[in-house]
Amino acid sequence: MEVNPLSIIIVKSDSKGDRLLFRYPYKVETQNDISSESKRRNPYSILINDDVLQNAQQQTSNIHNGQLSGFPDEVLSTLFAVKSELCNRKFELKVNDVRFVGHPTLMQAKESKEDTSFILINIVFALYAQASYSIVTCYYELSKKLGYALVHEENRVGYLSEEMNLMVKTHDEIAAVIEQDRGKSELEAFDLVLERSTLAQCLKSIYHDLCTTGLLNITINQFVTLCFCLPQKAHQFHKKGVIVEPETIDRCLHSLKPYHGMLLLVNFAELLDCVPPSGALMLLKLIEVYNPLKSLQNMASDADLPIDHVYELVGHLVYWAKATIIYPLCETNVYVIAPDAPLYTNSPLVEKFSTEFPGMSLFEVISDFSLPTSIGHLTTPLQQPARQGILAQMVLWMLQHHLLMQLHTYVQFMPNDHGECDEISTEYELGPTVDENHSEMSLDNDDDINASSLLSMSSQPLPVPNTSHRSNTEDQFSAADSTVSDNIVAQPSSSHKSNFSMTQSASLSSDNCDSLASVEDEDKIKELLNVFQEQDRAAVRRIPAASNPEDLALMVKLWQAGYFKGEHHLEEIMYFENLRRSQLLQLLDKFRDVLIIYETEDPAIASLYSQS
Template identity: 50%
Template sequence: MEVSPLCVILVKSDSKGDRLLFRYPFVHYESPETLSKTKRNPYALPTAEDLLQTSVVPISTISKRGLTGFSDEVLSSLFAVKNDLCNRKFELKVNDVRFVSHPTQLQLRNKQTEKDDTGIMLINIVFSLSALASHSVVKCYHDLSKRIGIILRHEEKRCGYISEQTQTMMAAHDDSCTNNNGAAFEVILQKCTLAANIKKLYEDLCSTGLVNIRLNSWIPLSFCLPQKAHQWHLKGKLVEPEDIDRCLLALRPYHSLLLLHPVQHLINFTSLDSSPSLVQMLSQYSPMKNLQKLAKDSDLSLKHVFELTAHLVYWAKATVIFPVCSKNNYTIASDAPISLRSGLIDMYSTFFPGGNLIRALSEFSLPTSLGQITNPLCNPSPEPDLIKSIIWMLQHHLLVQLHTYVQYMPTDNGISSTKCSRQYVKTPPRTSSVLSTSFPEPSRTESESGTSTVSEAQDFPKHFALESITFASTDDDKHNYQEELLHDFPTEESTQIFKIPATNNPEDLKLFARLCRKGYFQGNHHLEEIMYLENLPRSQLLQLLDKFRDVLVTYETEDPAIAMFSSSSYL
């Protein structure tokens, strides 16, 4: 689906009447009669149906040159709306074109008296789109038109900018002696900065979807069309704002930020209207740091780092990953362009002299961790070149990270259908607000004094205390504590669990029962999330899964919270 605008139109209406002042791109107008004549076969014979009933065939108003089939007079009549439709969303569909705008009223300023006493003018910046444009695309263009209207109203009040520009445009139209308004538009484009801004706006929307201009060389206008902006790094995928919101709402402190451009490029790009805290965060950036560590190093609050991360992701300048470390499992993406004719092969060789992309990817034909590639006897930590290679392949979406999920399967048919009184405790939802002032906190014990940290490599504090329980050594007492810990489990399930030797250890059984009650073993939480929420070390969690492997099934897949940036099947 094409999301670029067909045309940008500027219409005014005041006491002197309404008029189309400028449109870009401007093409020669051809009437429907002319188009119908040129498309009609002169040798075609009329059929009986044509003689009995003449049907009007809709004529497309979209061509390679942009919007056609509408004269300037028709467009000015359509968009010079009444006062009742001002300062609100305006949407009109004509044949295969949809027009979207936000008509704005402004008080004209008299430069001689410096008072707003010359009347009221309607200014309407209209975007023409394909009629098939989605609701989210229409919403984005309406927001852009509204923001432009607010800026123009401010500039008119400050220095009479609109009055000056409209007078110049009207003079150019009056001086034009030809029916082809393209000549007048050429003059307007040379003399009026507003027309030049509209041209730049249109070109940016069609090329990158990112707009960074200054209207009247004074007020910055920054806008991102995410459906277009993300296409450069997600080839063939249409990313809707709702998809980005789902990802951002699932952000956790253990996630990390992966920039898609060099840091200096982002600093230069955001210099137009950048936040000092953004530059401060980028100075401490590393894909091997999680967001909590990045916030600490940048001396910023975690909430503010989340906000800056959301900004970079929305503007297609970064994606969300897990911190690159030796325990991460990677495999080749299902849609990775690994053909020998792929341009990425030459790019990889340029970035890594002497390197071969196909050979580097072959290491991950099966899910493989960096620790498995590195020889622990020669070099216990991954080599810097290997880390850089992994980061490069993640930036180009050649690799995906797999996470381990756990499914509770106490019987051959899964969870028992027997009704029981067990109530799962709801864990913090994956869609908690990224801008909220509180985040899901890991479980803590009294011995930890309320402190908890998340390390760079997802190796969480290796201490976890369970409440001390004293049991007698007799078989009856052993059976009693087992029954007590699993009192709310169905009999069919508890019977299978009691067959596991690990139930002889009360601490292991208590931890298993607690995690099961909280719903961590329903396939909705991967190991890293369980470790964070319950403050568990990886080694203890892996040992527990191994001890109860008779009733727990593990499998590896992508994290759906961030899979939109790597898996084509997710969108």
């Protein structure tokens, strides 16, 4: 209730004095209520303490049935007709349980020939005193926009002067009738003002729109279009009981990335109400290419719009509760039932779902997401494309009604710190040495390439490069040479001796290249591991994949970029590092001993619906 305004009041001040021109609503208490209140208690009766406290609370309350009461028009005009020094700045006044917010605006009358003739206009909103700071700020911004709109129309055609004269004349007519006929009420003046004045009708429409939807799209004097959204009220239309503050929306929009997507929450016909005519063309271009399966970057490319303009349009739609931010729908998306989903037997969403998808039960469909489940797990290649399309539509419908939330996979670097690899790490830092076990393995094999492959596939670390065995044991070369020469002898050749010598040289050259490559790999691995601390280095070093320079280089690159701190999900890593999902998942599997993964919702998107 603290979101709704209690009243909207317009006060003027000029050379003719102060005057409350109009307020709405103005029918708060009836005469029967006032007479019954006066007859309620005998002034000579003795009051007990409870009655005294209750009477004091009633006297200090100026709110009756959600409307402003207890303030005469003369008092309000005196309070709000401020001095010129306080104009064009925030006006805020708290009286008992009511807070008044406005933006006094000073302007020069168009019909006046004197430069010193000014009009002060103040459109004030009466709010609950406990209204949050963001709500107060929103109403202040609305008051300022209304003031600027009236200044524009006054400078253009003198609209405000005409409306003021009409309202003052109406009040004077009713006042004269009241003096002659005591049965007339001052409230009839507001009835007549509302009937005659287009400005009064505009203020009435503003009040009702704020109390019902929180969205305004009005045209003042059939010329100036004013669009305004009260997000604390507008977002409750999609999810009751949740107050979405503007600061929360700003944080979400600040976190927008090109890989994000957009999901409309209303029909296309309701979108143009939230933008002025100047921005309608750009919005139409975006809507023509809209697809929840597309990213914002793809939609910007298809609509031939800069990505910054797409951000602004999407942000505007999100602020106005016309759209929400999602990750583009695809088979790998993982969804689960939202913890606060309004799922109960008599929920109106059950019937609404059956109307949208005849023959389908909401509880039956959503039960598939009781545990985190991807869309791909619910589809099979044998299913017809139409069936897969219906499933996608049902998922989108449940996302629109906030029944599902998407889970993303995050990665955290957590090496195992038990000191088990201190000896290995020390040996590695001292440099390559001869390993007798590895030397015996190489000598036992006829082919040195097989020995190298066995070492690379071993789960143990590689403290000794293969080149050390080849350089220190000439028997390996002779064994390899004899093997190669035997194969060559069996082949026909015009010069057996020259072929043998050339092949021997080629073999030696190939072995030397392998040795050099292996040395370079070991140097590269050592350089990559040096980016870690000593204990973390040991944990990474004993992982088999750390022996592959390419895998280790990619892992170190992502680690240095800060992706393994649990703050970036896989989709974000894939986009900014241009990686395929399979490539990234393989890397995480290879280094699973030091990388843990977990699934949770994207905090930037979830913040829109978790603030109560």
